[in-house]
Amino acid sequence: MWKRIVPTEDTLPGVYCLRTNQAEWDETTLWHTYTMLTDLEAVFRSLKSELGLRPIYHHKSKRVDGHLFIAVLAYHLVHTRRIQLKAQGIHLSWESLRNQLAGQERVTVVLHREDGQIYHIRKATRPEPHQQILYNALGLPHLPGKTEKTLIDPNAKMSQM
Numbered sequence: 001m002w003k004r005i006v007p008t009e010d011t012l013p014g015v016y017c018l019r020t021n022q023a024e025w026d027e028t029t030l031w032h033t034y035t036m037l038t039d040l041e042a043v044f045r046s047l048k049s050e051l052g053l054r055p056i057y058h059h060k061s062k063r064v065d066g067h068l069f070i071a072v073l074a075y076h077l078v079h080t081r082r083i084q085l086k087a088q089g090i091h092l093s094w095e096s097l098r099n100q101l102a103g104q105e106r107v108t109v110v111l112h113r114e115d116g117q118i119y120h121i122r123k124a125t126r127p128e129p130h131q132q133i134l135y136n137a138l139g140l141p142h143l144p145g146k147t148e149k150t151l152i153d154p155n156a157k158m159s160q161m
Helices: 027-050 061-087 094-101 129-138 154-160
Strands: 106-112 118-124 148-152
Touching: 027 061, 027 094, 061 094, 061 129, 094 129
Parallel strands: none
Antiparallel strands: 106 118, 118 148
16 A cells, blocks of 8 residues: 655745736736737647648738737637637637547549540548547538549540640
């Protein structure tokens, strides 16, 4: 049997300190704001990587404005979807949502026929059960995009060039 040698009170468990100039805020408001800003920064960091908005080398104010507009618009879309999920009892971070949805993709199969024509079929893969739960909560179809079938005749292409 295990027995604690040093009492818990004497081990000085860590304390998390937040400093602010908002003297009128209570600790609940302060903690909520802190966690919200931490989440906001994580989403922006992720979106900037996904949207190719990093590194930033803007030398013109219009480009800076465009960069900010795209980043804020993307964040609003993420935030709206997360609010919809929270209303359904799903409380996931943006990173967790991305990881859960990452497995479903659109694939293209290329078939070469004996007559020389090439057949392209583009379709979404089937979602996993955990992905279906998210799609249902958001009211989204399980198979995004329609199945696209394209027949390419290489001879016709050559004659057009």
